[in-house]
Amino acid sequence: MKRIYTIILILLAFCASDVQAQDMHFSQYNNCPQFYNPALTGQFETMLKGTLIHRRQWRGIGSGYTTSGLDAQYKLLSLYNANYFGFGLLVLQDDAGKSQMKTLTVRGTAAYNLVATDNDLFSTGFQLGFEQRSINFDGLAWDSQFDGVAYDPSLDDRERFITNSRSFVDLGAGVHWKHRAKKRYDLGYSIYHANQQITMIARGDDHVRLRQVYKAAWIKRYEHIDMRYDALVQRQGGSNEVNIGVTVEYRIGEESKYTNVKTASLARAGVFYRWKDAISPYIGFEYKRFAAISFGYDIRLAKMPYKMGTAGGPEISLTYLGMPERKRMKVIK
Numbered sequence: 001m002k003r004i005y006t007i008i009l010i011l012l013a014f015c016a017s018d019v020q021a022q023d024m025h026f027s028q029y030n031n032c033p034q035f036y037n038p039a040l041t042g043q044f045e046t047m048l049k050g051t052l053i054h055r056r057q058w059r060g061i062g063s064g065y066t067t068s069g070l071d072a073q074y075k076l077l078s079l080y081n082a083n084y085f086g087f088g089l090l091v092l093q094d095d096a097g098k099s100q101m102k103t104l105t106v107r108g109t110a111a112y113n114l115v116a117t118d119n120d121l122f123s124t125g126f127q128l129g130f131e132q133r134s135i136n137f138d139g140l141a142w143d144s145q146f147d148g149v150a151y152d153p154s155l156d157d158r159e160r161f162i163t164n165s166r167s168f169v170d171l172g173a174g175v176h177w178k179h180r181a182k183k184r185y186d187l188g189y190s191i192y193h194a195n196q197q198i199t200m201i202a203r204g205d206d207h208v209r210l211r212q213v214y215k216a217a218w219i220k221r222y223e224h225i226d227m228r229y230d231a232l233v234q235r236q237g238g239s240n241e242v243n244i245g246v247t248v249e250y251r252i253g254e255e256s257k258y259t260n261v262k263t264a265s266l267a268r269a270g271v272f273y274r275w276k277d278a279i280s281p282y283i284g285f286e287y288k289r290f291a292a293i294s295f296g297y298d299i300r301l302a303k304m305p306y307k308m309g310t311a312g313g314p315e316i317s318l319t320y321l322g323m324p325e326r327k328r329m330k331v332i333k
Helices: 002-012
Strands: 048-057 065-077 084-096 101-115 120-134 165-180 184-192 211-221 225-236 239-252 265-274 278-287 291-297 314-322
Touching (some): 265 291
Antiparallel strands (some): 084 101, 165 184, 184 211, 225 239, 239 265, 278 291
16 A cells, blocks of 8 residues: 555656646546556456546636547456457547637557466557648737737738648557556556647647556545556656546345356546546446446636636546457456
């Protein structure tokens, strides 16, 4: 237990500045694992898993910001041993502000999960994706269009962009270690934008910055309750984002150990804290490893430079877990 606390403190030490993450993000990041570590692909008990997730923030400030996504995964089991492959598809779209700045991401993921011991699962993952970024300059106001008295849209904005849209190939990779014994914990590291392509507002050197993700979790199990403690650190360019959270899961009903004759449902409640930015409580329910729903809300803590609009916003996810086996799968939970 002391070791896990030490690991989490090391992760927190990476926070040297305010939250200024450049990529899109989710508060309930465990619901979109491919976006945070491709090595997590396939780490669930059924054969199929699909999650729809939607997040909205900064309502009333311009047109606000919305992020929607699909995280779909498939597990390919081995006929000869407990090791298995995980394959995934991740589709995300982010719409930001009055300029209609859009980011569309489509990524394919492959991961290999190696059961090293009865208590240890090591996994590696690789991600290959397509990303398109675009922006609409119509209707935007620039400093050069103020004549000293008032705004004059007929004045030259003096802005010269190469294009308003750009597409590029994106690369990512990750590793993860899951340990399940008396002490239960997860450790993972991943990188995204490994090839650092130029963005559409570039004049030669404006690249998509490398994003590094450090993730840790510690799980404590009781008779009917699981306590999960999470820590997530993201670093991109000169920006850092730190999240810490706790989730309580309560098992409803009985569960058989070796078959699916009896399967328990789960009621969840938790809270995440994004360092110097927001607190995000959420609730959720999973019905017998068939379907799950989760709803949370960001409560902004950082001071706003103006009073218009609402900085926080809702986040909801819907998950389907399909093709369960009659016999419990021998995977490290």
